[in-house]
Every structure is written in C-alpha cells, then in structure tokens.
Amino acid sequence: MQMLDVNGIRLAWREWGEGPVTVLFVHGNLASKDWIALAAPHFPRGVRTIAVDWRGCGDSDKPTPLADFSNYSVRQHADDMLAALDALKVDFCHLATHSTGGIISTRMILKQPDRFGRVFSLSPVGPQGIAFPPEKAAFFGRMKADKALTREVMATTAPSLFAPETLLPNPGPARFLPQVTAGDGARARLFGHIVDQVFQVSDGIWFGTPDTLTKEAHAGELKALMGTIRHPHLVAWGMRDGVIPEADMTEMAAAMPDCRFIAVPGIGHSMNLEAPELYAGYFGAWFGGLAR
Structure with missing residues (x-):
C-alpha cells in the first residue's frame, strides 16, 4: 500500500497508467480510490491516473473528528488533496471527480486555479452544496448501525447493477438484500468490498460530510462563484440518479462559462461502478490525447 504524509496524517493512494497527462481522481462520500478500479484498466494510453483516499476513508488515517467537524470539512479535504499533489510533486493535472468529490474539486480550483x-x-455535488435536514442527517446514524440497511442504500446509488425487483424504492429497515444481476461477478465483488469499506470510515465521514455539505x-x-470557474468541465449524470438532482447539473452548465452537461440513460449515481467501460469511454474522450 502506498501512503503519503500530509497535514499531519497519512493518506493512501494508488495510480494507474503513465504518460504526460496526469489526472487526479477525487472520490465521493463513504467511498475510496477503489471506485475506479474496474474502469482504470480501460483508460487511454498516455494518461497517469492518481486516486487518493480522503482522510477517514479507505486505507487513509482516520483522525478523531472535532466537535464542529472542521477537520472533515470540504475545505480540509481540498487542502489534503492539494498537499497530496505536493507530496507527489505534481505541479499540474486534470481532475476526475465523483459525487462529493465535485465540491471538493471546486475548492481546490478556486484556491490554486x-x-x-x-x-x-x-454526478457531482456542485458548488451549490446539498442541505441535509435533520432527519436525513440522522439517517447516516441508522446506516452506521445496520450493515444490511447500508448495503440496501448503497445499492440504490448503483441501481443498474441490481435486479429491479430486489431494490426498495425507499430504503428503510432492511427486508431483503438487493441481488446483483447475473454475469456481473467483478462488479458484485467490488460492490461487496465497497460496502465493507463503508463500515471502516470515521465518524467524521458518517456525520461530518452531511454537516459540511x-x-x-x-x-x-x-x-x-460559479461564473468565475473557467476550467472546462464535462458533467455526466445518470438519469436513474436518486442522489443528485438534474436541476443542479443544468444550473452548473448554465452558470459556469465552459461546462457541458450529458444525461446518460440507464445509469444511476455511480457510472464508475455500474458501467466502468462506459465511464472509461467518457474519461478517455475528455482526457485522451491531451498534450499535458
């Protein structure tokens, strides 16, 4: 396992490929660098992809959260990613993000454009953030206490992996387990690994992420500040996404000077898990063949 010493903690990281173009993948909440493990082998030649686990996630250190969760804020995660790039001696790169990684990247870009x-x-959390009312924030506590419920909820973020009749429209007390469709062995194994990882995250993730968002x-x-972000953005959103509203994506495309929005049919919140080859296709079209 590769580790970086940054900001007084150790962050785990992994890389795929090599070449003149470097892309940093910033994962989402309750997630890890492993969320692109099936897609990365399909990325184009000439691209070096780096993925770093947030503090509190994956194989990174899990410091005790402060009472106000300030050491697990969006700003802190952004500072950690910038420090990781410093430690890796990456002075310029492109960004690939998923979910909450989107708003982390916004802070990174605004700090070091x-x-x-x-x-x-x-399917990013855009610069708008997401407001969690108390009852939704409290739901994370229920998930932490019930692995079956967590598996059920995580399945709704990748719905195309599962037989529709085994998915509950409104996750509650778990009644049965979502079943991966036939022929998805690698995806099923990765999903199981991801659910196991969720139960290793810090309370700074379980409760700090909804607080900071x-x-x-x-x-x-x-x-x-959306109108000041001139970096070219490609925003891909699955039309079965039950986490991020389409209105947030169209607002980003309208407000940001160079932002393209694509709605992808048949996919939920996590194309990188649900259809890794398709995700790699968008990734390659956006980053492949760049000079730097």
Whole structure:
C-alpha cells in the first residue's frame, strides 16, 4: 500500500497508467480510490491516473473528528488533496471527480486555479452544496448501525447493477438484500468490498460530510462563484440518479462559462461502478490525447 504524509496524517493512494497527462481522481462520500478500479484498466494510453483516499476513508488515517467537524470539512479535504499533489510533486493535472468529490474539486480550483486543467465530474455535488435536514442527517446514524440497511442504500446509488425487483424504492429497515444481476461477478465483488469499506470510515465521514455539505449550501459562497470557474468541465449524470438532482447539473452548465452537461440513460449515481467501460469511454474522450 502506498501512503503519503500530509497535514499531519497519512493518506493512501494508488495510480494507474503513465504518460504526460496526469489526472487526479477525487472520490465521493463513504467511498475510496477503489471506485475506479474496474474502469482504470480501460483508460487511454498516455494518461497517469492518481486516486487518493480522503482522510477517514479507505486505507487513509482516520483522525478523531472535532466537535464542529472542521477537520472533515470540504475545505480540509481540498487542502489534503492539494498537499497530496505536493507530496507527489505534481505541479499540474486534470481532475476526475465523483459525487462529493465535485465540491471538493471546486475548492481546490478556486484556491490554486493555475494548477488544474480539465474536469470530468460524474454526478457531482456542485458548488451549490446539498442541505441535509435533520432527519436525513440522522439517517447516516441508522446506516452506521445496520450493515444490511447500508448495503440496501448503497445499492440504490448503483441501481443498474441490481435486479429491479430486489431494490426498495425507499430504503428503510432492511427486508431483503438487493441481488446483483447475473454475469456481473467483478462488479458484485467490488460492490461487496465497497460496502465493507463503508463500515471502516470515521465518524467524521458518517456525520461530518452531511454537516459540511449543509454548511456549504447555507453559506452559498461557492454557488456565487460559479461564473468565475473557467476550467472546462464535462458533467455526466445518470438519469436513474436518486442522489443528485438534474436541476443542479443544468444550473452548473448554465452558470459556469465552459461546462457541458450529458444525461446518460440507464445509469444511476455511480457510472464508475455500474458501467466502468462506459465511464472509461467518457474519461478517455475528455482526457485522451491531451498534450499535458
């Protein structure tokens, strides 16, 4: 396992490929670098892809959260990713993000705009943030206490992997387990690994992420700056996504000077898990063949 010493903690990282073009993958909440493990072998030649586990996630250190979760804020995760690039001696790269990784990348870009080029955002939490009312924030506590419920909820983020009749429209007390469709052995194994990883994350992730996303939404700071973000963005959103509203994606495309929005049929929140070859196709079209 490869580790980086940054900001007083150790962050786990992994890389695929090599070449003049470097892409940093920033994963989402309750996730890890492993979410692109099936897609990365299909990325184009000439691209070096780096993925770093957030603090509190995957194989990275899991410091005790402060009472206000400030050491698990979007700003802190962004600072960690910037420090990871420093440690890897990467002075310029492109960004691929998923879900909450989207708003983390926004903070990274605004802090060091000259360090980044293109951005491929999969179903991102946009600069608008997401406001979690108390009952939805409390749901994370229920998930932490019930692995079957967590598996059920995680399945709804990748619905095309599962037989429709085994998915519950409104996850509640788990009644049965979602069943992966036949022929998806590698995806099923990765999904099982991901669910196991969820139960190793810090409370700073379980409870800090909804807290910090709500704070970002209420502050409105990043939303007000969308018009200043000129980095080319490709935003891909699955039409079966039950996490991120399409309206947020179209708002990004309308407000940001160079942002393209693509709605992908048949896919939910996690194309990188559900259809890794398709994800790699978008990734390759956006980053393949670049000079840097």
